[in-house]
Amino acid sequence: QKEVEQNSGPLSVPEGAIASLNCTYSDRVSQSFFWYRQYSGKSPELIMSIYSNGDKEDGRFTAQLNKASQYVSLLIRDSQPSDSATYLCAVTSDRGSTLGRLYFGRGTQLTVWP
Amino acid sequence: GAVVSQHPSRVICKSGTSVKIECRSLDFQATTMFWYRQFPKQSLMLMATSNEGSKATYEQGVEKDKFLINHASLTLSTLTVTSAHPEDSSFYICSASRGVNQPQHFGDGTRLSIL
Numbered sequence: 001q002k003e004v005e006q007n008s009g010p011l012s013v014p015e016g017a018i019a020s021l022n023c024t025y026s027d028r029v030s031q032s033f034f035w036y037r038q039y040s041g042k043s044p045e046l047i048m049s050i051y052s053n054g055d056k057e058d059g060r061f062t063a064q065l066n067k068a069s070q071y072v073s074l075l076i077r078d079s080q081p082s083d084s085a086t087y088l089c090a091v092t093s094d095r096g097s098t099l100g101r102l103y104f105g106r107g108t109q110l111t112v113w114p
Numbered sequence: 115g116a117v118v119s120q121h122p123s124r125v126i127c128k129s130g131t132s133v134k135i136e137c138r139s140l141d142f143q144a145t146t147m148f149w150y151r152q153f154p155k156q157s158l159m160l161m162a163t164s165n166e167g168s169k170a171t172y173e174q175g176v177e178k179d180k181f182l183i184n185h186a187s188l189t190l191s192t193l194t195v196t197s198a199h200p201e202d203s204s205f206y207i208c209s210a211s212r213g214v215n216q217p218q219h220f221g222d223g224t225r226l227s228i229l
Binding site for chain 2: 031032034036041042043044045046049051088090092094099100101102104106107
């Protein structure tokens with residue numbers, strides 16, 4: 001059973017702060033990792049992809065991957081109220097019949113207050 | 115870009131009706147498309163994985179005769195909810211992927227309400 005665990009929310013930060021979202025996964029052979037943002041009542045939107053160990057930055061977002069620790073994180077700098085959403089960590093399956101499917105965490109609900 | 119279009123966005127219909135939902139990748143060829151269902155305040159639940167020209171692979175507990183999936187081309191997949199009942203009311207979302215280890219790009223979803 002492949003598991004993707006996210007730190008339990010809700011997470012509440014003031015505007016301008018750094019929001020830190022964490023995720024661990026159980027399948028050591030996974031190669032691709034994604035962060036999605038889902039606003040209430042909407043479908044998920046891809047915000048970051050990361051494939052190799054280290055940091056990847058895109059604007060205010062930084063994804064961090066540590067395959068040895070099976071850990072992925074997302075940092076949001078200068079958080080804005082518009083960042084308030086549920087953030088989903090997703091990990092690919094690289095095995096057999098489930099090749100290509102994504103395993104999602106339950107999501108962390110982030111609230112950025114003005 | 116990677117745009118996935120899903121139609122209709124909302125359906126309200128009577129119990130017993132069959133409903134067809136379309137999912138199109140507009141600017142890329144999708145080797146695989148996925149269908150999810152999401153109930154309020156719950157996680158995404160994968161229903162089936164669809165590859166062009168082959169039968170869909172359904173997740174355990176999903177009735178293949180009730181949720182018919184057709185993947186006729188590299189840019190189009192359809193989900194038909196046959197003889198829908200109130201318990202089928204949910205938010206149905208499709209996604210499309212260029213290939214293994216590539217991200218999935220989601221459509222806007224279809225909110226299905228069965229009266």
